[in-house]
Amino acid sequence: MEDQKQILFLGAGSMAEAILSGLLSNTQTTADRIHVINLKNTERIRRLEEKYRVLSPRNKREAIHNADTVILAMKPNDMGSALQQWGSCFSSGQCVISVAAGISTRFIEERIPARTAVIRAMPNTSSMVGASATALCRGQDADDSDLQEAIRIFSSIGTTVVVEEKDMDAVTGLSGSGPAYIYYLVEALEQAGISAGLTPPVARRLTLQTLMGAARMLAETGEEPAELRRKVTSPGGTTMAGLETLAQHHFQESLILAVQRARQRSKELGSTFASPAAR
Numbered sequence: 001m002e003d004q005k006q007i008l009f010l011g012a013g014s015m016a017e018a019i020l021s022g023l024l025s026n027t028q029t030t031a032d033r034i035h036v037i038n039l040k041n042t043e044r045i046r047r048l049e050e051k052y053r054v055l056s057p058r059n060k061r062e063a064i065h066n067a068d069t070v071i072l073a074m075k076p077n078d079m080g081s082a083l084q085q086w087g088s089c090f091s092s093g094q095c096v097i098s099v100a101a102g103i104s105t106r107f108i109e110e111r112i113p114a115r116t117a118v119i120r121a122m123p124n125t126s127s128m129v130g131a132s133a134t135a136l137c138r139g140q141d142a143d144d145s146d147l148q149e150a151i152r153i154f155s156s157i158g159t160t161v162v163v164e165e166k167d168m169d170a171v172t173g174l175s176g177s178g179p180a181y182i183y184y185l186v187e188a189l190e191q192a193g194i195s196a197g198l199t200p201p202v203a204r205r206l207t208l209q210t211l212m213g214a215a216r217m218l219a220e221t222g223e224e225p226a227e228l229r230r231k232v233t234s235p236g237g238t239t240m241a242g243l244e245t246l247a248q249h250h251f252q253e254s255l256i257l258a259v260q261r262a263r264q265r266s267k268e269l270g271s272t273f274a275s276p277a278a279r
């Protein structure tokens with residue numbers, strides 16, 4: 001049965017937890033079909049075992065070999081050593097999915113047995129509440145069924161889009177890092193409210209509801225953001241005054257530059273770890 005594939009997480013940090021909790025809550029995958037392996041933090045593994053009833057295999061190499069899907073969920077700078085440690089246990093019938101920022105499918109393919117399917121995914125931390133925006137792309141040996149399995153997994157923690165690998169750095173800069181930009185915006189709005197005399201709880205409540213209301217308007221009305229913005233903005237009114245100040249301080253340009261810089265950083269991470277010295 002499709003949902004009863006054996007899924008193994010190599011790297012059991014926060015992203016692994018978000019994905020496995022989504023799988024358990026929103027698909028038919030059961031905890032006995034999920035294995036978790038971490039580098040050293042046994043306390044962390046114990047917590048995941050207790051909370052989700054997932055399993056930490058005794059024979060790690062065998063478990064990796066027997067898994068249908070292996071999810072690589074370690075930090076990008078640990079990927080090279082992890083694949084050196086475990087890469088020979090992989091097998092060509094498997095689907096290997098990496099969530100590591102900047103690491104190419106090629107980098108992984110070169111370190112595991114030939115013709116093993118590799119999918120690269122870029123989720124975001126909203127996966128913790130089932131609201132990730134995840135982009136997926138396939139490596140040279142991944143076929144439609146591998147992609148479908150990845151879509152199944154990441155649909156359990158939010159929405160998915162399939163892109164070409166050349167676009168993964170852009171995705172990382174936009175939706176991978178994106179939640180942080182939004183939180184930064186929320187911090188600023190709250191701070192502005194407090195500076196203007198509101199209590200912190202009132203500033204927070206108004207800011208959060210404004211954020212969620214605007215997000216729902218975008219999602220549910222289907223109207224263009226510029227049109228929704230226009231509807232808030234009365235000629236000569238308060239919003240116009242506020243927006244003019246944002247424009248004077250290069251609000252849009254700042255965000256565009258932030259996404260561009262994060263995209264560039266994703267490329268840098270990729271080339272750093274793909275360099276011969278890092279192998």
Ligand SMILES: NC(=O)C1=CN([C@@H]2O[C@H](COP(=O)(O)OP(=O)(O)OC[C@H]3O[C@@H](n4cnc5c(N)ncnc54)[C@H](O)[C@@H]3O)[C@@H](O)[C@H]2O)C=CC1
Nearest residue numbers: 011012013014015038039073074075076078082100101123
């Ligand atoms: N935090 C975010 O917003 C996002 C993170 N990512 C990516 O997700 C990946 C994981 O991030 P987090 O979960 O935040 O990291 P984390 O640090 O919480 O977890 C990584 C885990 O990998 C384990 N690990 C390291 N080397 C290992 C090895 N050789 N064998 C087995 N386990 C090993 C570590 O012990 C650690 O528990 C990163 O590559 C990151 O780029 C992707 C999308 C969004």
Ligand SMILES: O=C(O)[C@@H]1CCC=N1
Nearest residue numbers: 101124172176177178
């Ligand atoms: O900051 C990072 O490198 C990771 C990748 C995307 C979000 N967090």
